[in-house]
Amino acid sequence: MLGFTQRCLQLKLLYIKKGIWFLAYSPEQHPIVLQIGGNNLENLAKATELANAYHYDEINFNCGCPSPKVAGHGCFGVRLMLDPKFVGEAMSVIAANTNVPVSVKCRIGVDDHDSYNELCDFIYKVSSLSPTRHFIIHSRKALLNGISPADNRRIPPLKYEYYYALLRDFPDLKFTINGGINSVVEVNAALREGAHGVMVGRAAYNFPWQTLGHVDTAIYGQPSSGLTRRVILERYQEYGDSVLGRNGNNRPNVREVAKPLLNLFYSEPGNSLWKRKADSAFQHCTTMKSFFEETLVAIPDSVLDSPIEGVPSGREDLFANVQDLLPSPYDVREQEAVYA
Template sequence: MVVADYYYPPLFSVAPMMEWTDHHYRTLARLISKHAWLYTEMLAAETIVYQKDNLHRFLAYSPDQHPIVLQIGGSNLQHIATATELANPYGYDEINFNCGCPSPRVAGHGCFGARLMLDPKFVGEAMSVIASKTDSPVSVKCRIGVDDHDSYYELCDFIYKVSSLSPTRHFIIHSRKALLNGISPADNRKIPPLKYEYYFALLRDFPDLKFTINGGIDSVDEVNTALREGAHGVMVGRAAYKNPWSLLGHVDTAVYGAPSSGVTRRQVLEKYQVYGDSVLWRDGKKPDVRDVAKPLLGLFHSERGNGLWKRKADAAFQNCTTIKSFFEETLDAIPDFVLDAPISGPPLISENPFAGVRDKLPPPYDSKEQELMYA
């Protein structure tokens, strides 16, 4: 059953991140925030198709992880269709198609991810196929351009064609272009400049569509600033992983206006221990203690005892066989006042990253010419 209508809208979401936003991280994130929208790691359509007899390993999730979005990637329409059909019974709240990953493994050898922005007709066809095979809403995550195809007009052309050829009405826009010349994914998050003006121009030129902004936003204060500037939603990536307590801990109250849960890190860890020890060694040698504890390593970011905690964790990974024993060997590094303190008020930023952005908007996109072309 699709249950997205029962949740708050995706004002805040955690970006899909390979090898990071796995089931363990999403469990931790949901213990901290009840309302943030969570994304899976990107799953290649081929993986889902070839693992059809082992789907639970890739697609199953705990019911408390709602609202949750499945992101898939691929360049073969038949595989995309079959993968979506196989995923549909799992009841994800949205199916997202990856048109933004710049990794050479994906955009190069795999010929999908960000490379698909150069073929909006195919993306429109893929989104139609996905929509026909699922009961869930569909969306696209993309960059603002690829290599030298980085004009605002080309971005609009992509958005127009995909939305005209499919039921897609939600786009997540990473406000940097992708460089496919072999630089690392990390460099692709830093070297291409942020162009927030492209995002806000899309709000102006496509009033019937929904756009979530992504890229360079690292605090709840910046999230709320983007929302006040008119963003339909905000997606945050690595900041939500590396410092989950400080960022996710403020989402429910500061973004959604919900009452504070008053939860402490000690209470979060007590619940996570029950979860962790229930999933250890499910697949023989995996997941091990390191796998399950990995999302916890940012929980005490900038707190007293954090350095010692991480050193003790590295040592404990060598011999601990349960999450309970891992905590027994490491948590004495963290003072009680840190473990037992509820979330404090969100830190404020000194500068508005979107200041003056509307003064830099590109000229409006004229869709009339496109309408004639696709009539």
Template sequence: MVAARYLPPWFSVAPMMDWTDVHYRTLARLISKHSWLYTEMLAAETIVYQKGNLERFLAYTPEQHPIVLQIGGNNLENLAKAAELANAYRYDEINFNCGCPSPKVAGRCFGARLMLDPKFVAEAMSVIAANSDAPVSVKCRIGVDNHDSYNELCDFIYKVSSQSPTRHFIIHSRKALLNGISPADNRKIPPLKYEYYYALLRDFPDLTFTINGGINSINEVNAARREGAHGVMVGRAAYHNPWYTLGHVDTAVYGAPHTNLTRRQVLENYQVYGDSVLGKYGQKPTVRDVVKPLLGLFHSEPGNGLWKRKADAALQHCTTLKSFLEETLGAIPDSVLDSTVGEAPSGCIDTFAKLNGLLPPPYAAREHEREALYA
């Protein structure tokens, strides 16, 4: 599943629309060398119709490896063309979105709604794989609306994996509600059912599963892995608090030696990057675009509130990232700028250890029943 030259995706940063753009991924890679990074979801149609402008949508620096391209869509021809066009950019995996609950996406019959059509998803994964050199994966929920039983989830996994080359599934451990509630509410209202994820490990031992949803700290990441999780995907915590989330990944998850990296060093390198890309595509990116991923860098630190107020003012007139940082960083004490991330916080998390007694019964469909189901 993984490129041999990279460590496995024990930790990955979730694809997040308007957030995990090339600027955020550049910052993330300056903090963590081993985290697997995902792009924002790109619609297959965007890739196909922007054929003459693909650098803007698909280009990234070599340092961002290992990196996964997430695409969405419901048209096999466009998915095939998009995979073929993206192949030149050498992503380490192509992920298909079957989990987004946004009404804009679900209403167009892609995203989470596709879980109701596993036959199509299998066909989509087959055409994507046929037009790409990269491995393929699916990101999905544990169910949709009232189709939320464990057996229905297993039917989806079985169909897609048995009729396509898909061997890796990222499981967001909540179902999706497609009745018009917001994506934010879809991350809170449906209950987490981690037991479904761990039951999949039991019932599909030949597949690889990454757990996603509600995991916000390195302690929780390692707790999930201690109970057998193949990989863990973290979303908003990695964006809103990148220093203490991503800063512990290499050492606490991958076992790399501690470094003396500081936020000042990260900002020095990021400033060189940011100023090199300003206006690369006409008016874009702007200073505001490249500053956006930095806004969580001093999460909960002394001076953070003042720094953000200074940032708001500076963004009204600064034309370079260098001038922005010179004008604002005085709000942050040197002790914060020059401190290392330190040891990962200790503590026992038993969220996942308690699940053994909650696992649903083993997948009930026998082989001949499965054949009838998919006939």
């Protein structure tokens, strides 16, 4: 699932109408998934209808965000895991308003509702009440007792054994693993244990060169191309200048187009100066060409022109003992009696 792009649209129609430009993307971004969130069936239907014109490859429903604005006052995101019947209804509404596959992204539990059986109940009910056949599993539970979203990505322990038990107990469904996977070495380790797909999130954003520089060879088996960051940025300049202001009202602007690049030189000489120059350039640059001309002087040629080197690092044994930790198989008989 590397290369699987996901956008999140918070479901207030006022925001949708003001920010509809955000739904647009370049054809090069396929496959691309739109993630929507909310707790109003009518609004979910309208948001899905709005997305149809943009031809996303999949619509994903957010049942995993622990932010207080979402799971607290908003009462959606991960809090919806406590109401699988509603999630099943929501997924049916979303599916009825699109012709592309639908999926759910969730955690493995919420607060004290964190047993494997409760997770299975959620998966079983949602898949029984809707056409949902793909779940993206963040292998941590969420804590809604006031800790920050950032802490929710590191404090609750990872339980990969829950994910692999889902593969065993729901063989007709597709599951993608997420959480704590930070390199292509760890992606391959998950795939070797049978994962259907792997989502890499923060690591790909925070350390894009280190995380993604080996993807073509390590994941997809392609020969090394000797690709450098200078070449990447030359191609990105062409792409960026082609999309600037495309959606009216000067959106997207240089800052928005350049944002995915800001960690490209993480830990390299010139990185701090590059970021300071970028902050300044955002105030007046109107093209990606001018942005790069003003900022890349901070980065030595040796950094710009060096291809990714060495063997990718990572924990090859991340899932070594996971099969020994699997919880007892889920008994669906009681659920089948209810949802027959």
